[in-house]
Amino acid sequence: MKNTAMPYLYIFAFGIVAIFFMSFIGLNNMEEISAEKEGGGEATEEVAASPEEIYNKSCIACHGDQYQGGVGPALTGLTKSPEELKAILVDGTPNGMPGGLIPGQEDAVAEWLTTLK
């Protein structure tokens, strides 16, 4: 009798251990998920980034750290209107200005570009 019951006891004990184990894994995942949510908060901060920050991320490589130009032309003293500049930022140009670099930020950055001296 004792011998036939033993395997069930082992399975029972194993099941309890497994449940403990899984709940610890679950706790770990919960912490990871909430950490990811905090990371997601940073992403929304990016949306609210200032034009300078956007420039430093997406434009500086071609237009220079002082807007003096490089691969692209200097961006100081632009005579184009914010609307024209926005169109350049959205669509790019055939001569090497890539469009769509800063989706949703074009208005703010176009306004800001007109203030560069």
Ligand code: HEC
């Ligand atoms: C891969 C290099 C590259 C990157 C990155 C880049 N540009 Fe340009 N940009 C150019 C080039 C090249 C031109 C000139 C295009 C032409 O003459 O048609 C240009 C032209 C422009 C113009 C028009 C200037 C004028 O006098 O008409 C503006 C405004 C501009 N870029 C803004 C930006 C902004 C803002 C960013 C970042 C979101 C950016 N660019 C990122 C290469 C780049």
